[in-house]
Amino acid sequence: xxxxxxxxxDQAYDTTVTMDTLISAVEAMKEKGARFLTITxxxxxxxxxxxxxxxEVDDHVxxxxxxxxxxxxxxxxTGVYLAAFIAENxxxxxxxxxxxxxxxxxxxxxxxxASSPSTLLKPAVxxxxxxMRKLGPCRExxxxxxxxxxxxxxxxxxxxxxAYNTIIDRAPIPAILGRVCFxxxxxxxxQQLEAKHIQIRLLKRxxxxxFKEQNGSLQREVTCKAPSxxxxxxxxxxxxxxxxxxxxxxxxHKAVVYEKGAMLGGAMAWGIPKYRLPKDLMNEELMARLNxxxxxxxxxTAVEDLNTLMSEGYDAAFLGIGADxxxxxxxxxxxxxxxxxxxxxLTAVNLRNETPEIGSRVIVIGGGNSAMDxxxxxxxxxxxxxxxxxxxTEGEMPASLHEVHGAMEEGVNFDFLSSxxxxxxxxxxxxxxxxxxPGEPDESGRRRPMPMEGxxxxxxxxxxxxxxGYRGLVPAGMGVEVNRWGQIETDEDLKTxxxxxxxxxxxxxxxxxxxxxxxxxxxxxxxxxKYLGGEGLxxxxxxxxxxxxxxxxxxxxxxxxxxxxxxxxxxxxxxxxDEVELVLxxxxxxxxxxxxxxxxxxx
Amino acid sequence: MSNEPKLTVIPFGPQHPxxxxxxxxxxxxxxxxxxxxxxxxxxxxxxxERAAELxxxxxxxxxxxxxxxxxxxxxxxxYAGLIEKMTDTExxxxxxxxxxxxxxxxxxxxxxxxxxxxxxAVGFESLFMKVWRDRELVLELTEATNGHRIHMGTTVIxxxxxDMDEALISRYQKDMDKLKKEMDxxxxxxxxxxxxxxxxxxxxxxxxxxxxxxxxxxxxxxASGIPQxxxxxxxxxxGELDFEPVVYDNCDVQGRVLVRLDECYxxxxxxxKALNQLPEGPxxxxxxxxxxxxxxxxxxxxxxEVFYYAKGNNTIHLERVRIRTxxxxxxxxxxxxxxxxxxxxxxAIVHSIDPCMSCTERITDIKEVA
Numbered sequence: 016x017x018x019x020x021x022x023x024x025d026q027a028y029d030t031t032v033t034m035d036t037l038i039s040a041v042e043a044m045k046e047k048g049a050r051f052l053t054i055t056x057x058x059x060x061x062x063x064x065x066x067x068x069x070x071e072v073d074d075h076v077x078x079x080x081x082x083x084x085x086x087x088x089x090x091x092x093t094g095v096y097l098a099a100f101i102a103e104n105x106x107x108x109x110x111x112x113x114x115x116x117x118x119x120x121x122x123x124x125x126x127x128x129a130s131s132p133s134t135l136l137k138p139a140v141x142x143x144x145x146x147m148r149k150l151g152p153c154r155e156x157x158x159x160x161x162x163x164x165x166x167x168x169x170x171x172x173x174x175x176x177x178a179y180n181t182i183i184d185r186a187p188i189p190a191i192l193g194r195v196c197f198x199x200x201x202x203x204x205x206q207q208l209e210a211k212h213i214q215i216r217l218l219k220r221x222x223x224x225x226f227k228e229q230n231g232s233l234q235r236e237v238t239c240k241a242p243s244x245x246x247x248x249x250x251x252x253x254x255x256x257x258x259x260x261x262x263x264x265x266x267x268h269k270a271v272v273y274e275k276g277a278m279l280g281g282a283m284a285w286g287i288p289k290y291r292l293p294k295d296l297m298n299e300e301l302m303a304r305l306n307x308x309x310x311x312x313x314x315x316t317a318v319e320d321l322n323t324l325m326s327e328g329y330d331a332a333f334l335g336i337g338a339d340x341x342x343x344x345x346x347x348x349x350x351x352x353x354x355x356x357x358x359x360x361l362t363a364v365n366l367r368n369e370t371p372e373i374g375s376r377v378i379v380i381g382g383g384n385s386a387m388d389x390x391x392x393x394x395x396x397x398x399x400x401x402x403x404x405x406x407x408t409e410g411e412m413p414a415s416l417h418e419v420h421g422a423m424e425e426g427v428n429f430d431f432l433s434s435x436x437x438x439x440x441x442x443x444x445x446x447x448x449x450x451x452x453p454g455e456p457d458e459s460g461r462r463r464p465m466p467m468e469g470x471x472x473x474x475x476x477x478x479x480x481x482x483x484g485y486r487g488l489v490p491a492g493m494g495v496e497v498n499r500w501g502q503i504e505t506d507e508d509l510k511t512x513x514x515x516x517x518x519x520x521x522x523x524x525x526x527x528x529x530x531x532x533x534x535x536x537x538x539x540x541x542x543x544x545k546y547l548g549g550e551g552l553x554x555x556x557x558x559x560x561x562x563x564x565x566x567x568x569x570x571x572x573x574x575x576x577x578x579x580x581x582x583x584x585x586x587x588x589x590x591x592x593d594e595v596e597l598v599l600x601x602x603x604x605x606x607x608x609x610x611x612x613x614x615x616x617x618x
Numbered sequence: 619m620s621n622e623p624k625l626t627v628i629p630f631g632p633q634h635p636x637x638x639x640x641x642x643x644x645x646x647x648x649x650x651x652x653x654x655x656x657x658x659x660x661x662x663x664x665x666x667e668r669a670a671e672l673x674x675x676x677x678x679x680x681x682x683x684x685x686x687x688x689x690x691x692x693x694x695x696x697y698a699g700l701i702e703k704m705t706d707t708e709x710x711x712x713x714x715x716x717x718x719x720x721x722x723x724x725x726x727x728x729x730x731x732x733x734x735x736x737x738x739a740v741g742f743e744s745l746f747m748k749v750w751r752d753r754e755l756v757l758e759l760t761e762a763t764n765g766h767r768i769h770m771g772t773t774v775i776x777x778x779x780x781d782m783d784e785a786l787i788s789r790y791q792k793d794m795d796k797l798k799k800e801m802d803x804x805x806x807x808x809x810x811x812x813x814x815x816x817x818x819x820x821x822x823x824x825x826x827x828x829x830x831x832x833x834x835x836x837x838x839x840x841a842s843g844i845p846q847x848x849x850x851x852x853x854x855x856x857g858e859l860d861f862e863p864v865v866y867d868n869c870d871v872q873g874r875v876l877v878r879l880d881e882c883y884x885x886x887x888x889x890x891k892a893l894n895q896l897p898e899g900p901x902x903x904x905x906x907x908x909x910x911x912x913x914x915x916x917x918x919x920x921x922x923e924v925f926y927y928a929k930g931n932n933t934i935h936l937e938r939v940r941i942r943t944x945x946x947x948x949x950x951x952x953x954x955x956x957x958x959x960x961x962x963x964x965x966a967i968v969h970s971i972d973p974c975m976s977c978t979e980r981i982t983d984i985k986e987v988a
């Protein structure tokens with residue numbers, strides 16, 4: 016009745032296998048529809064062990080018998096019967112056998128003893144290695160996901176080269192970012208709870224300037240992947256285009272950058288004043304990245320028709336054409352002489368080194384960072400009285416607080432809740448403003464300004480600069496789909512409606528930021544690389560196990576003061592276009608980096 | 619701007635109110651959905667396999683009865699059966715019937731325990747109390763048999779130590795009828811109550827194909843439509859009792875509930891049938907040989923198939939004893955069942971395999987401790 020086999024010592028096993036035939040014997044069992052029962056291991060001598068695999072076939076047990084050397088790894092059968100992983104781990108624990116290719120290998124630590132961790136989640140006893148958190152909160156805030164905690168540590172260890180390389184891994188222009196980035200990371204910093212965030216942007220500049228001092232130039236030696244023979248056209252030499260060209264070059268593709276202006280940099284070149292970003296430094300860093308990977312640059316070459324360009328033998332294209340169309344003032348008389356857009360104004364000053372005749376009284380209309388740039392540039396050009404008019408309240412200005420303070424320090428006057436309604440041509444110009452009052456919230460969550468009937472003011476000015484935003488204009492020759500705001504439609508990988516064309520930066524999202532454009536360049540480069548047969552860029556976090564955790568005394572860190580941003584004196588800076596911000600002293604930078612909580616390490 | 623879902627890890631156990639047994643499951647959840655499960659076992663090991671090699675083989679019987687509190691009767695019977703097979707001992711027919719009756723008593727009290735605990739785990743507390751009240755009938759029968767509510771301790775190699783007299787037999791018969799009536803009082807809740815069904819139907823799916831491949835046993839595999847029941851092999855008196863294993867093809871938690879519920883009724887019937895057919899005769903024979911050679915013996919515990927392997931060398935000691943209790947092979951299927959369900963379904967699904975960790979992990983390297 017009982018169908019289990021019983022074996023006397025002199026009988027042979029049903030199936031005796033060697034290591035080579037083990038897997039095929041187990042596969043034959045599976046063919047028969049056998050159910051895995053368990054594994055019995057036993058020491059039979061000092062060096063040899065016996066392993067019995069038990070299976071149920073129909074209603075009786077069949078065994079596979081294996082004799083093996085103890086130090087020789089046994090092939091795991093978890094590839095055939097996954098459920099065997101518990102029995103194999105048990106045998107590893109009890110008989111010190113080794114199983115190779117075990118699907119879930121607990122490394123001989125399945126059975127717990129006094130020194131076992133209470134959970135696999137974190138080690139409970141003994142010295143604990145630093146375990147990486149997914150991301151620090153600063154890194155989560157960064158659009159390009161720069162490994163901020165790591166480069167802060169590298170700055171603290173006085174290793175600017177390592178820090179520079181860490182930043183380039185995600186955002187290829189650290190020296191520029193160290194000067195102009197909006198630094199959303201600083202909003203995420205946990206020290207920001209005490210309004211004392213780490214000066215992350217300044218530390219980036221410390222890394223870049225330190226590297227330049229050490230190395231002599233910003234150009235590094237890099238190892239690109241073997242040339243793939245593929246060519247990619249990059250339309251637009253702004254941050255998105257340069258980032259895409261750099262990462263594509265690193266993946267072994269030939270990138271050719273077409274820039275319609277006389278200088279690389281896109282909106283960074285025309286839009287960011289020289290007192291924030293010296294143009295020679297910007298050009299040096301952009302060219303350094305492109306030269307490192309052997310990318311070609313064609314300046315003053317506007318691309319109107321993508322098909323013509325693609326027919327020159329390109330395998331893919333990236334459109335980083337930016338946005339440079341100024342929004343209109345939508346008021347009567349805006350075409351009058353003396354009314355200029357901030358784009359024309361800043362381009363003349365920044366790119367062409369001109370000194371436009373602006374007279375002594377200048378009015379800037381708008382509340383964003385570009386309005387601040389225009390106002391502060393006007394101050395430097397010698398205007399006696401610069402007034403900025405904004406139709407909402409002070410707190411609702413989209414400009415960063417730091418910029419607003421800078422403008423106030425330099426003597427820019429502010430007039431809020433004033434909306435332009437009419438410009439009367441003449442010398443001087445006259446402009447009517449309507450007084451506004453905050454009304455119901457609009458879709459942006461800000462209160463919509465409503466006119467206060469009968470209240471208004473007329474102001475005289477020599478020049479009126481409009482700075483109420485800008486947008487992109489995609490040439491029809493690109494042949495890509497655009498949405499109703501004139502932005503290029505893309506999917507998650509930034510691929511456009513055309514098969515081999517990607518796009519990124521302001522052309523896709525409207526005016527955003529340099530760091531967002533760099534993110535787009537990297538995402539597009541990764542996607543293009545996959546399209547061209549590569550593996551894409553790795554998103555893996557580098558192994559940080561070599562770092563030794565220093566105990567962090569958070570109380571002391573909370574007490575430590577925040578480093579102040581070193582700046583030129585306001586009286587000095589309005590005299591010319593010298594850089595306003597200065598680099599941190601080395602010891603200040605080390606102290607500032609030492610304030611980091613190291614949120615990315617498991618505590 | 620990573621597109622990866624942000625997973626949260628929820629550690630479940632080793633100490634957890636839902637499951638008073640030390641096992642840790644780490645749930646990787648995306649919002650409420652379980653994406654992955656990592657088991658972490660090995661918290662309680664008592665070195666029983668190794669101790670069984672050091673003991674006199676006859677004393678191992680009492681060791682094996684202590685592997686699991688709930689299944690103590692069947693563990694003892696399985697070890698005795700293994701040694702009887704290795705020593706060619708044929709036990710008397712009355713002993714076989716008595717063993718069968720007591721094995722079914724064990725199954726009844728274990729299933730009733732589980733049904734009550736499961737009712738509580740899905741929020742039916744008064745139902746839990748009702749089921750456990752009726753379980754008292756079975757525990758009192760166990761006590762009347764040999765003086766202990768849980769540990770029967772009636773098995774010996776070669777037979778049983780205790781006989782049943784007429785008074786005890788009629789009490790068994792009367793209480794089985796009573797139990798059946800009491801079960802009718804609440805069984806319909808498990809079959810029909812919409813609140814209960816909403817927590818069990820289509821939860822913890824284990825398809826038929828996966829059930830065999832992942833090595834599931836007991837009610838878990840039978841609820842996936844496979845009539846795998848060791849009692850089919852007809853050990854002890856099962857061959858003479860003419861029964862069909864309970865099989866459902868729901869493949870979900872509800873299927874496992876129904877299998878156990880129907881098996882309670884089946885056990886009552888089997889006990890009554892065996893009592894009616896109980897043959898006269900001796901209850902034990904003397905076992906005269908030392909175990910030699912190798913043997914495998916499997917029986918059906920409440921939680922499923924238990925597997926015993928022993929290697930003897932014709933001495934008083936065994937060379938190797940291997941015990942695999944039914945919860946261990948049910949852990950890999952459990953991991954698959956959980957993926958894709960909500961966090962709120964965890965208690966019902968984990969309970970549905972009736973985990974008994976303490977009998978699963980009895981394994982350690984005594985040499986290292988010494």
